[in-house]
Amino acid sequence: MIHQYKNNGYNIVLDVNSGSVHVVDDVVYDVIPAVEEALCTSREGKELEETVLSALKDQYEEADIREALLEVLELKDAGLLYTEDIYEKYITDFKGRQTVVKALCLHIAHDCNLACRYCFAEEGEYHGRRALMSYEVGKKALDFLVANSGNRVNLEVDFFGGEPLMNWQVVKDLVAYGRSLEKPNNKKFRFTLTTNGILLNDEIMDFLNQEMSNVVLSIDGRKEINDLMRPHRGGQGSYDTIVPKFKKLAESRNQMNYYVRGTFTHNNLDFAEDVKHLADLGFEQISVEPVVAAPEESYAITEEDIPAILEEYDELARELLKRKKEGRGVNFFHFMIDLKGGPCVAKRLSGCGSGTEYLAVTPWGDFYPCHQFVGHEEFLMGNVDEGITRTDIRDEFKTCNVYAKDKCRKCFAKFYCSGGCAANSYNFHGSINDAYDIGCELQRKRIECAIMIKAALAEEEGE
Template structure:
């Protein structure tokens, strides 16, 4: 008996590499159902196939019989061969696309600059502690910022595009420096044949016309921190003098609309126990005119009262799925519905996205502190465990290699026994280092919904995948690192 049809694009064939012990069939596959029948998800390559119902039932019984770790690999391979499943180890199937071999350290492709490690708002859920990262407020000197850009270009692959990100705190408190860096990076990139793109994360309360003109004149992605409507936003963000942070954000949007919008303008909602109904927040953000709106649960915050704990993830999943069902219905009807989490998941499933790491942090992406230290990402600035060199001396290749070796998802527990591991990558390094992995059941639940939605959207609106490209999708606003 054989699988009937692979849905979506075929991922690239793997490079030859050493084999490694696989954790068992339950970690390699997931049977799921949609309105169109039974299907098989294969973790290696993020492949999706249609299945005969009888095969689906047999696989479900097999994988439920015992734990992934206890399965006999030989018996798994025999079952795969008998059923004609496209799993590694079966006849005619190539070696796995991902094994336990750590990735080689790639050239640097993206660098964020913490140009202002201070903020004009006070938010209890801010992972950066108002940009101070547990230390003192400080600004990046101009010579450090220029040297960081020069370092990025020097470390990049010849002719490759690069991304310069601006982070904080609130980076627009250092607007003169931001403008100068854009000018310097554009000229430096032109001299060396490196196309430079830019990204900036902001609360949008201090944006000026000249900033909007800068965003419109250059290839900018701008991510705006949004927490809901006026009441929901202001309960989490305290503005100086007691004013409304939401009113200032709306005024900032008006500045962008009048003087120049960036190439991509997104809203990022940090979900806390105080966040209102997610669908209401999502549609409010869409109504404000953002190109996409996405959610991220606050797992690690200076004040634990703002963290989403393990018990709260069930409710978070229910609300995310509600938003996803709405997105599925709207997109299937041919109407735009820019729910960022959903659109990204659909694209990654369609293209066979799979990776042994959650992002490019410590690999193609690093972040520079105000003093010129290099760290794995903008969330890990000033954390000595994730320091990876300096702007002056260059990236520490040994530290980057150790990072990639230690954090490969197939070397992590319980990740290596999870069917979703190559879609998740093991979880945000910042969150795992501070809180562990409290959201694993949520991640599996969200991805299980996305698998069903992917099949149904492929049937009802295949044109969505023809017109969606990576540039249409949100990314880490500072890293764009995957």
């Protein structure tokens, strides 16, 4: 499978199955689809050559076409173009692998001190009741993780909410308990925490810097945008409270191992301005992601919004590339892409591992496939006392991969997005093996922009 596109003056060709990326001139760009069409009709050798020459004779000189054709065929012979998809055969063995849990999302607090308008957790309640996780429940969850992690050494635990800092003492106690489990069980915990920042103080920051491998700081960008969507329960904005704290925390972590994480909605389709605003505040690790909401919500992204969003991603890519070349670059999460290595084949096929490798734990100890399924009782998988009792749910998620989704099979982005979010698929289509269509459109554009940035930087460095 070949994907070709033009972006910011670059002709970019992606060989999907090998992951090879080529930046080419106009002749090669047009020869590539002509060769692909000829190969699909089993033309080879002289017949292929004549077919390509005939298709492009009105656009280019014959000598230029022949030179480009030779280059394209050399790339084909080197396994860098028109490569075969060998991974579908692999998925059969992958589906039968032993389930090993490697990560938990601990819902340490089903409560929140903000009233964010787009919150899928309903101000922390998750379709249920407000509650704080006890130390005893969290301890059992960590014991479950160790017991079900097989030979895996590195384990991940994210403290999530609601707002985790509303249950801060239990966070600290569970980190200490996790550390006590490491040496006896040959495990290493990587703790992370997501916070709205309202309760951040120096004591908490010191602990986060000592124990948390990553911290996610929730802010939507410009003051007027953030305060519209992320107000206190009394209606007052949160921007002025959190920005000084977030700046202090980012600096104390040497601008590493954190993200300021925002959400853009129908209300700010010019979200590139929010990314630039966060960068101008001094943040170097930034994520601003599209809201996922029911169509009837006033802030929901609609099909009609897509053209404007795609243009905005192009604008953002050009701006971030410009800043990088000027020596003031930032890392934008959705434009980060590894073209030389990247995730292993299993991750490329199966995605985040929700319901199998990754589970969410409620304050009362129930297991769900991930935080976005919490409160949907049909996805209740078990609890910290009994373990996984609904193995049928786990087995359903084990089969969730890019080859189980018809929309993914012919999509060039499948090995980068790994089939997208199962929760979004379920919420919009009633099946975890479908795909959220608006999300797919935006994901494809982000991948194109990310590759363009890589190409431009490689060109500047002479690669």
